[in-house]
Amino acid sequence: MPQPTRTTALTHRLVSSPAGRIHLVEQGTGPLVLLVHGFPESWYSWRHQLPALAAAGYRAVAVDVRGYGRSSRPDAVHAYRMLDLVEDNVAVVHALGERTAVVVGHDWGSNIAATSALVRPDVFRAVGLLSVPYAPRGGPRPSEIFAGMGGDEEFYVSYFQEPGRAEAEIEPDVRGWLAGFYAALSADTMPAPGAPDPHFVRRGGTLRERLPAGRLPAWLSEADLDVYAGEFERTGLSGALNRYRAMDRDWEDLASFDGASVRQPSLFIGGGLDASTRWLADAIEAYPVTLPGLVSSHILDGCGHWLQQERPRDTNRLLTDWLASLPV
Numbered sequence: 001m002p003q004p005t006r007t008t009a010l011t012h013r014l015v016s017s018p019a020g021r022i023h024l025v026e027q028g029t030g031p032l033v034l035l036v037h038g039f040p041e042s043w044y045s046w047r048h049q050l051p052a053l054a055a056a057g058y059r060a061v062a063v064d065v066r067g068y069g070r071s072s073r074p075d076a077v078h079a080y081r082m083l084d085l086v087e088d089n090v091a092v093v094h095a096l097g098e099r100t101a102v103v104v105g106h107d108w109g110s111n112i113a114a115t116s117a118l119v120r121p122d123v124f125r126a127v128g129l130l131s132v133p134y135a136p137r138g139g140p141r142p143s144e145i146f147a148g149m150g151g152d153e154e155f156y157v158s159y160f161q162e163p164g165r166a167e168a169e170i171e172p173d174v175r176g177w178l179a180g181f182y183a184a185l186s187a188d189t190m191p192a193p194g195a196p197d198p199h200f201v202r203r204g205g206t207l208r209e210r211l212p213a214g215r216l217p218a219w220l221s222e223a224d225l226d227v228y229a230g231e232f233e234r235t236g237l238s239g240a241l242n243r244y245r246a247m248d249r250d251w252e253d254l255a256s257f258d259g260a261s262v263r264q265p266s267l268f269i270g271g272g273l274d275a276s277t278r279w280l281a282d283a284i285e286a287y288p289v290t291l292p293g294l295v296s297s298h299i300l301d302g303c304g305h306w307l308q309q310e311r312p313r314d315t316n317r318l319l320t321d322w323l324a325s326l327p328v
Contacts, residue, residue, distance in 0.1 A: 002030040002057025010050065015095035017088045022073030023064040024092060028054025031328060032098045034089060035062040038107020039240055040178060042069045044227050048312035054321045063092060068238025069231050080242040082250040090123050104128035106308055108243055117262050128267040128319065131305055132276050135178045135283040136290055137254045141249040153200040156207055160244040167237050169206045175229035180211025182220055185305035187273050189217045199264050199275060215277040219309045265293045269315060271303035295322055
């Protein structure tokens with residue numbers, strides 16, 4: 001078991017990857033723990049976990065996923081396929097002089113982490129999944145599934161999948177849009193039950209019509225929002241949104257893994273008020289089959305989607321307890 005150490009300073013680095021470069025932030029020494037963010041976030045989403053993991057005796061590394069922040073942003077949609085993001089993770093591990101790592105992901109990062117463990121078990125010895133449960137590849141094309149979810153409205157994933165459409169909504173006021181999106185999925189600011197669902201878009205409307213305005217969630221300071229907004233104002237949103245637009249390509253690429261289980265030691269943490277845990281409740285129930293190495297699974301009562309930022313102490317405790325249980 002790693003020994004607690006005095007926390008070192010954050011170190012920013014650029015390393016080579018199939019994307020060109022990946023920007024990462026690291027803290028601490030010890031076994032490598034790779035942290036992968038989701039949409040619309042950055043390495044900064046792990047700001048509470050980096051020092052906690054470092055203090056617990058781990059080398060904590062948070063990346064800007066391809067398309068975000070200071071990492072490379074290829075133009076082509078197919079450059080954001082899941083297999084390429086897995087190889088970015090592998091490249092980071094090797095660039096840091098390591099052979100293996102524990103990979104932990106949130107939101108889209110959860111899918112990236114699970115696929116990394118599935119496709120490259122030689123590199124990723126354990127996997128932690130935050131907010132979005134693991135569900136094996138299978139069924140119809142993702143675009144077909146999402147197109148049928150909205151009824152008279154449009155599911156947000158379908159809305160994001162049309163190139164340029166969400167960018168036209170978001171980029172004129174990145175900061176305001178992000179504030180509303182973060183608030184919509186946070187426990188203390190999400191719309192009340194019975195209010196229009198912010199995961200759906202009115203035909204001919206915009207997603208922002210459904211987003212709360214005028215109040216930031218408790219976990220998000222004005223300075224935190226400035227960090228996120230500053231990055232997306234500089235980069236635009238296309239690189240981040242292209243992850244949604246590559247989902248059908250993933251379905252094709254991963255056909256040989258249809259129904260496959262992730263067998264490494266695993267952890268799941270979900271938010272009790274997060275739509276992801278409600279909609280994917282069947283996936284959580286299937287964990288004895290799909291995650292046979294599951295060490296522990298937790299639902300944080302009264303927590304929304306951004307759980308490592310909404311509930312950092314709980315998340316840090318669950319992560320460090322799980323990491324301490326893993327064979328070195």
